[in-house]
């Protein structure tokens with residue numbers, strides 16, 4: 001990746017020769033191109049560059065790209081199979097040499113700014129595998145439709161992130177006793193391009209901010225974080241809605257109240273405290289809504305792909321992952337008879353806290369015909385995935401219904 005790439009300046013300054021060089025080919029009808037026209041190739045249209053061809057595009061303004069479930073089969077999600085969720089436009093200027101992180105807010109003793117080099121040198125690096133799942137993953141399952149991206153089940157990944165602990169940085173800055181929350185600020189732009197507006201600025205309570213696994217990362221799977229996933233710096237907080245993991249991180253404010261940035265208001269990333277019926281007019285206040293914290297227990301069948309055909313005498317080897325927000329998975333089961341009976345799966349320990357756990361099972365089918373395999377995880381507090389879509393909510397969050405695949409035995 002270019003270490004100082006400024007799309008806007010580049011386009012303003014470059015000659016046709018330079019443009020052609022950057023494109024890797026010449027613009028055949030360049031003489032017909034309107035003055036100042038930005039070729040689509042440079043117009044943010046690059047989210048799919050380096051992504052697997054089977055990725056599903058939910059939208060391109062902003063970019064929202066989903067992984068089909070069978071692509072999530074790897075133990076550690078490779079970049080080309082990671083979903084992308086942007087609320088705004090990726091920063092036009094990414095200059096690593098001058099990139100800084102400032103820690104400020106009501107509850108720091110004094111604000112402090114670090115360069116990337118200082119962060120890397122001053123604090124001990126840690127590497128963790130962390131599940132980042134969009135709060136709206138599974139939203140398309142809600143009836144009637146809840147507003148927002150109609151994600152299937154693929155707005156989740158578990159990659160390996162390297163960075164420094166937020167708690168080490170906060171200790172170096174010095175935090176006041178009245179700190180209750182942190183809020184991040186990233187360098188992406190609001191869709192309106194109004195510089196006073198932020199696309200998203202969310203946060204977590206101090207207890208979550210100070211966990212060992214809450215890191216300020218510069219590497220994803222051992223390499224620089226790709227542009228669309230937050231290059232060059234990102235807050236990574238596993239187990240909670242991925243919206244708290246701020247990309248293109250430039251500032252963290254330590255707040256003396258619940259952070260009030262963009263997408264902390266209304267019913268964004270909140271669920272009703274008691275059941276709400278579709279269409280019911282519920283005030284969007286703290287009395288009725290609570291901020292989503294730990295994500296619920298969930299699992300995926302990543303192999304085989306739904307619709308698999310197998311020979312009648314064959315044993316089917318199933319596998320997938322399970323996770324439960326802040327908690328661990330205690331039990332994983334599959335059923336081939338629509339949930340009438342369940343079979344225990346082999347379940348592995350997580351690589352570290354907040355990583356997903358791999359499961360596998362071998363099943364035999366009694367005769368030829370159509371089957372469904374249903375998968376159900378149970379966390380260490382005894383919470384199991386529901387068989388049917390859980391409580392409808394206006395934001396369409398937290399659909400953790402058990403996953404099913406179709407299998408034809410012939």
Ligand SMILES: Nc1nc2c(c(=O)[nH]1)N[C@H]1C(S)=C(S)[C@@H](COP(=O)(O)O)O[C@H]1N2
Pocket residue numbers: 082083084085086087088132133134135185186187188199200228229230241242243244245246247248
């Ligand atoms: N700065 C910034 N951070 C952000 C977002 C964003 O739009 N801007 N999207 C959030 C949301 S809603 C999700 S689900 C995750 C998605 O992370 P990914 O695109 O790396 O998969 O990033 C979060 N962090």
Ligand SMILES: [Mo]
Pocket residue numbers: 085133134135136241242243
């Ligand atoms: Mo999200």
